[in-house]
Amino acid sequence: MLPYPQIDPVALSLGPLKIHWYGLMYLVGIGGAWWLASRRLNRFDAAWSKEKLSDLVFWVAMGVILGGRLGYVLFYDLAAYIAEPVKILRVWEGGMSFHGGLIGVMLSTWWFGKRNGKSFFELMDFIAPLVPIGLGAGRVGNFINAELWGKATDLPWAMIFPTDPQQLARHPSQLYQFALEGVALFTILWFYSRKPRPTMAVSGLFAACYGVFRFIVEFVRVPDAQLGYLAFGWLTMGQILCLPMILGGIGLIAYAYKRQCVQGAV
Known part of the structure; x- marks a missing residue:
């Protein structure tokens, strides 16, 4: 068994103001995504300025935060928030949903694309390889908070x-x-997207791979106490939400390459 490293969830205290590591992980994810996006900007659209990229990152970040919070409320603990709606504003108490954040990102990307002459999937293919930075940082934040741990085990790296x-x-x-x-x-996404791919393929690969990875880990992760297992004695909310991602991702990849073949044959 490995000892759990005792890390104070509060990174910095300035009087009544407390800055948590979990919040800093969001900054790491957003900042890292912006930096990597700026490196790929000329390949995406040489006419775009760094200011326009910053606007895109800002709206995507808003989609992550608002969608993630509302997604948790709707998918994981709706009854509690209906009973006490003010709890929705207490983000420092935790409660964010990846799937809600993804919906928020999709909506903000669609809106931004409409205003800037880009199709939804053009932008999503550009954004998809950047998302794992925030996902990885967020899981580090979960670990520091000692939350979302797994089932009991006797493996040597248990904590x-x-x-x-x-x-x-x-x-x-x-x-x-x-x-x-x-x-x-x-x-996977960074190396796959380094070469030109048919539109939708990168987005599809992201959805399929994330869905599979999350589905697998859910087998050893303890489900949310207020939900437990939802079907067959083992299926969790996270797995249920990942199933359409896996199927949709595979469908997008197949459609993207089929369309490319048809267009190439014309």
């Missing part, structure tokens, strides 16, 4: 988390997700 009332040795599922959703997904 006892201070927030676990049972104090059992558990899978560090946050680190599994960091490795898969952050490192592996970034590597």
Whole structure:
């Protein structure tokens, strides 16, 4: 068993103001995405300025934050927020949903594209390889917060988390997700997108790979207490939400290459 590193979730205290590591991870994700996007900007559109890219990153970040929060409310704990709506504003208490954030990103990207002469999938293909930076950083934040841990195990890398009332040795599922959703997904998308691909293919690969990675980790991650398992005694909300991502991603890839073949044959 590995010892859990005791890291104070509060990175910096300035009187009543407390800056949490989890919040800083959002800044790492957004800042890293902007930096990498600026390196790829000329390949995407040489006419775009850094200011326009900053606008895109800003609206995508708003989609992540607002969509992530509202997604958690709708998908994971709606009854509690209906009973006490003011809790929706207490973001410092946690409660963000990747799938809600993805919907927020899609809506903000569609809106930004309409205003700037870019199609939805042109922008999504550009954005997709940048997203794993934020996903990986967010999982590090989960680990520091000692939240979203996994099931009990006797594996040698199991950890006892201070927030676990049972104090059992558990899978560090946050680190599994960091490795898969952050490192592996970034590597796959970054190298795949370095060459020209048919429109929609990069977006499809992101959806399919994320869906598969998240679906796998959910087998060893403890589901949200207020939901538990939703079907067959093992299917979680995260897995249910990933199924359409996997199927939709595979469909997008197939359609993208089929369309390319048809256009090439014309």
